[in-house]
Amino acid sequence: MITATERATLKAKLENHEGKVNHMYLDSKGYVTVGVGHLIKDLASAQKLNFKKTNGLSATKDDIKSDFESVKKQLKNRVSSYYKRFVSLKLLNTEIDALTKKHIDSFENELKSLFPSFTTYPTEVRLAFSDIIFNVGMTDLNTKWPNFKKAIKSQDWETAANESNRKLPVSAERNKYVKNLLLKAAADKKKREEAKKMKVQNEQ
């Protein structure tokens, strides 16, 4: 289980990478999106969200349909603020946070299904791993990262660190953040192993 501190770190990182947008917009794939990269797969899904009108009242299904269809017909992959002129509804911060929580939960469940020992990994590994999975997706990681996956499964954090780099346009800063987390886990593991060895030697 991801701890509350890890969850807070992940949420902050996600908001930094994905942005936190309180209105509907189109992502790079052309999907209607809201909040912290929360994909709205269709109109019915949009109508389940608690959008508010500018006067603070809850939006009707028709209001949501109007915003959804207005955004849907725009060109994709523009800055999110561009779509503001085509919508009138907003999602409150509390609603966005609830969606982000669900998002993190679903990724955690996917990670646990692929790596049953995920919950036993050190905090640094869980944070690093989550960052990669949010970015490249579970299928890509599962099929196109054989060496990284193998290193994680065998808990070889140093090799995982060396295999963790993502290609451009992922920033050097983001790659370094993940690599350093894994290297810290590797160093901690080494220290623990050495301490254990020392203890055994002392007992003898």
Add this chain to the structure above:
Amino acid sequence: MSNKSCCLFILPISIMAIFSINACNAIEKIPVSLADGLTLPELLSSNVELSNVDELSKLIKEPWYSEIVVKNNSGHKLSLSSCEDYFIGSSLETRTVKQYEMNAYLELKVMCEASKLMLSAKLSKLSYLPIPILKESSPDFWPKQLSFITSSAESKRSNQNPELKYWSDVTPITSFKKNSESSFTYYHIGGYQEVGIIGRGDLNNDEIEDLIVVIRDHVSNGSYFNMRLLVLSVDNQQRWSLISEY
């Protein structure tokens, strides 16, 4: 024959010869052409019609639909609002200040680079580009540099492996969708790639027509996105090669 009468005879023939050579060249040379993949006009603040390549030089100065604040390696911040700004102030290391605006920046960056590239393209004498250019089997013939890998280490291994030659050797394609003659989407396990033709022209001074394409790399269930601009060439044996990548 006197000098004067000689000139009267030779000059018209020379002029005719010059004209006929030019006419021959005009017929033989293949003009630079644009395709639907070049979307710079859609990214500008006002609607601009684009009817020929030369007009791109005007579009480079036109304001974008939005300004974007970027930072360079030194941390120096600047606001970009046209391709002209981009060419003056950006480098390979330039990134958006707001990380989540990077995808939108890539769209603008690649289209500015594509416009610049098209403006530098020259007429060609020969073309081996097939008709149609994009097809279901393109990934089986196009070079492996078009493949889609998100891991730097795996990408390095793929580049070093001489057995992997073609795009589909690295990224096996599971299905495709034809959006138009100049735009195809190729699906693979874990994501998909949208390929769009930007235009055609000679870009390496060999007088053979080259192809300029844009590739949008998407993953399923993730936020990773990349956009690449590639110049490809094909020879008379229908062997494709990569000339440059932006």
